Amino acid sequence: MARNPFTPTFGVSPPLLVGRSDLLDDFVAALEDGPGAPGRMTLYTGARGTGKTVMLNEVEDLARRQGWRVISETATEGLVNRLVREHLPALLSEIDPDGSETKVTGVSAPMGLGGAAWATSEAHEVAPALRTQLTAACDLLAGNGAGLLLTLDEIHHQVVPELREVATVLQHLVREEREIAFVGAGLPSAVSAVLNDDVLTFLRRADRHSLGPVALPEVATAITEPIEHADRRIAPELAARAAEATGGYPFLIQLIGYHIWRQQPRHRDVSGDDVEAGIVAARRRLGSLVHEPALADLPGVARTFLLAMAHDDGPSKMSDIASRLNVDANYASQYRLRLIASELIEPVGHGWVDFTMPYLRDYLREHVALDAQRELPPGDASSNVVERD
Incomplete structure (x- = not known):
């Protein structure tokens, strides 16, 4: 029996992503167009389940295919500390292993809370300073015809002080025409609260895309193809019925597909009863997974x-x-x-x-x-x- 091909888990990329090709093409074009291309600073917003984290996964994969390096983070407390003490030193050591030797020479507080003293030598400085490290990484990668992509998920006003520091450094790197790109994602209200900060005006100029519903014909394809690739069959009219039940909502595509598959996984042909039962089961789960958390924030x-x-x-x-x-x-x-x-x-x-x-x-x-x-x-x-x- 083949494994269920659908992935109704937040942040996990679906077997077939539909309805977002134009946005992804714009991002690749921005990488190819060079410093200053507007798509190199992008924000994705949308309600829960519209595929924000999936979009971050996709742009990260696309950047890697272009030879870019990626730092993937979540906008939570300690963000800058994680960048300067974990991600960037590791990246610099990886892309220029013979350029310097970085080590911690002393700690006056637990790691992650500050208080570490850094010693460096030879070709470049790796110090707990965000701008220094990002500049060094961009310069090294540019020498290889690549750049650095930073992605931030779950952007929220609770970490505005750290986002200010990140945005200020990004602004300098963009002005200096470094090979840097930034893509962030968050709920609309959270992103709007961040952009209303007086210091974060730079991010207001980022390309901002609201992730809405997917066209139903594309949804039908996203349901049909994974089933067929797993050696089962679903009639076009049943795929259309399943697509209609999703309302074009990306998370529901995976949730309905998952529950349709589960009805009779050993049968090659998906039946009309399988589709209807799968829709009912998915709707029941949608309440606890999406509706309840969305209402809790209000x-x-x-x-x-x-x-x-x-x-x-x-x-x-x-x-x-x-x-x-x-x-x-x-x-x-x-x-x-x-x-x-x-x-x-x-x-x-x-x-x-x-x-x-x-x-x-x-x-x-x-x-x-x-x-x-x-x-x-x-x-x-x-x-x-x-x-x-």
Whole structure:
């Protein structure tokens, strides 16, 4: 029996990536076009499950095929320390093993907390200074016709001080026309909060791409080809049905494909019952994997706004939402803008909004009961917000 080809795990690249070829082509062109190409500084944003980390995986692979070296990190506390004490010394030693000998001569605090004294010799200096090390790495790689790609996942405002340092150094390297590229990824609200920092204006000029749904014909291909490569078959109309159920949502492509495969893995032909059962199983798992974490990040009133939308079977009228929340139109509009920025809802005409995430309406109806009042300060204007059955 062949192994299930689908990979419904966050950050794991799917067997066939679809719907992102234009963005990936732009990145490769930027590497080939040389310093100053706009695509060398890129940010990917999108809701959970839209494939941000997968895009980082892909650009890293593409850069390596071009002969570039890659440093892959997550924007968490200690980022700069990890770069200057782990990634960059290792990279410099690898690309120029005979150029210097770097060793720790003394430690006044535990490693990772600062306090290490560094000694270097010969061709280049490897010191705990981000700009020094990145410049040295770029110069060495440029001599071999390559460059350095730094990727940062989960960009968040909680590490703004470290992101400032990274962005400042990147700005200098770009101005000096070094062979450097940067690609970051994060939730829309988190990236927007970072870009609003007065010091991080450099990153505002990066190419910014919002990862949305994938076209359904491409989704059908992403379901059909892995099944066929594993020596099973799925009829075109069944693949189309599975694609329709994903709503073009990238993570759901893998989740539905995975559960369709699991129904009767020893049968060569995927049946209509397999597809329907797989869709049901995937929808059930989507709630705990995606919807629940997405709602957990929201303030109570924003979640109640979504509950008010869930009363409708299709797009919701803003005046109806305000009435259900017992607030005025201006107050409702504030949360409308916040939820649009989070890419959980989208405008679908003047005065109308709808959910962007597949099955979120169903999840809200079936699982969520929130008390928005408990998160509001006394006397807040939103204290009029109530939930209605």
